Amino acid sequence: MGSAWISFTTDYGLDDGFVAACHGVIARIAPRVRVIDVTHAVPAQRIRHGASVLAQTVPYLPEAVHVAVVDPGVGTARRGVVVVAERGLLAGPDNGLLVPAAEALGGVVAAYELVAPEYRLPAVSATFHGRDVFAPAAAHLSLGVTPPEFGPPVTELVRLPEPVVRVRPGELVSEVLVIDRFGNVQLAATSADLHAAGIGDRAAVEGMDVPLGRTFGDVRAGEALLYTDSGGRLAVAVNGGSAAAALALSEDQEVTITSSPFAS
Structure with a gap:
C-alpha cells in the first residue's frame, strides 16, 4: 500500500x-x-x-x-x-x-x-x-x-454519540458541532432539516431574528444570518463579528431555531 x-x-x-x-x-x-x-x-x-x-x-x-x-x-x-x-x-x-x-x-x-x-x-x-x-x-x-x-483485528470501533437534531413543525433543535476562530457556529443540522421543520426565509435562532442567506455579505456589518457552510451544515454567522459571542453559544450546546415572526 x-x-x-x-x-x-x-x-x-x-x-x-x-x-x-x-x-x-x-x-x-x-x-x-x-x-x-x-x-x-x-x-x-x-x-x-x-x-x-x-x-x-x-x-x-x-x-x-x-x-x-x-x-x-x-x-x-x-x-x-x-x-x-x-x-x-x-x-x-x-x-x-x-x-x-x-x-x-x-x-x-x-x-x-x-x-x-x-x-x-x-x-x-x-x-x-x-x-x-x-x-x-x-x-x-x-x-x-x-x-x-x-496487531489483531478490531471488530467494533468506539463511535461518538450522534449529535442532537430534532425536527418538529415550526421548530428545529440542533447541537452545535464546531465554533471556528471567527466565531461562526456550525450546527449538526442541515438545510434539509430546516426545510422539514417548515422554516422559511427568516428564522429565530435562540430568539434572535436572522435571515437565511448565502454568504456573510448578504447582511450588513454586525448583523447575523443563517446559512449553509462549506461543510454542508447549517451555521450562524455575524458579518464582521462573532455569532458565538452574540448568542452566547458554546460547542455541544443545543440551539433552538423557530420560524421568525417577521417571516414573509
Whole structure:
C-alpha cells in the first residue's frame, strides 16, 4: 500500500514541542513522506470538534495516512488503532475521533489494534502516544507496512454519540458541532432539516431574528444570518463579528431555531 502523504491533526497547540517531536519521528522513519498539518488548534480534549474538522477536511486531501490525536484517555485501557477506509488509512486512539473521517473516505473497511512493538518507539510514554505510537505507525504505514501487521483485528470501533437534531413543525433543535476562530457556529443540522421543520426565509435562532442567506455579505456589518457552510451544515454567522459571542453559544450546546415572526 504505502502513501506519499500523511495528514496530522491534534489538540497539541504550538506553544510546546509536541507537534515538532511527532514530525521528527515521522521524518526519521519515512524521510521522503510529506506531512500536511490539518490543525493543531482543536480545543483541548474536544474529541467531537477534532472528529468534525478532520471529517470535513479529508475529502479534499490527497489519498494519505491520516494520523489524529485528541486523546484524553491516553495511557488508559483505550486502544490505539489503524482504520482502513475505502480511500485512505487512519491512525489514532479508538475514542470516536477517526470514524467520521473514515466514513467521509468511503466507510470503514477494517481496523486493527496498534500493538506490534516493532512499529512504535522503543520506550513508550504513558502520556505521549502521539509521538511514541501514532506517529511511528503513520510513518510505517506510509512506507507500505500493511495494517494487519500492527496487531489483531478490531471488530467494533468506539463511535461518538450522534449529535442532537430534532425536527418538529415550526421548530428545529440542533447541537452545535464546531465554533471556528471567527466565531461562526456550525450546527449538526442541515438545510434539509430546516426545510422539514417548515422554516422559511427568516428564522429565530435562540430568539434572535436572522435571515437565511448565502454568504456573510448578504447582511450588513454586525448583523447575523443563517446559512449553509462549506461543510454542508447549517451555521450562524455575524458579518464582521462573532455569532458565538452574540448568542452566547458554546460547542455541544443545543440551539433552538423557530420560524421568525417577521417571516414573509
